[in-house]
Amino acid sequence: MSSKKVSIGEKPSAKKAADDTAVDAWVGSRTQDAPKEPMKRLTIDIPAELHAKLKADCAMRGRKMADEVRDLLMEKYRKS
16 A cells, blocks of 8 residues: 655744734724623514515615614614
């Protein structure tokens, strides 16, 4: 039986310090607002057609589906 030789390339070089500073700057610029109150997960089933409309509408407006549904629920139940 013959053995196949596989060559392994060079060891990757260490990352540049400039790359590390760019990453640190990006991480430092990220801010997350703490939720005003604890969040709970809600899972619901909706018709495929409604899901497609919601997803398309949110994509066109650059919104997350969860944010849209959350806003709709807040609008309805804030009145109570």
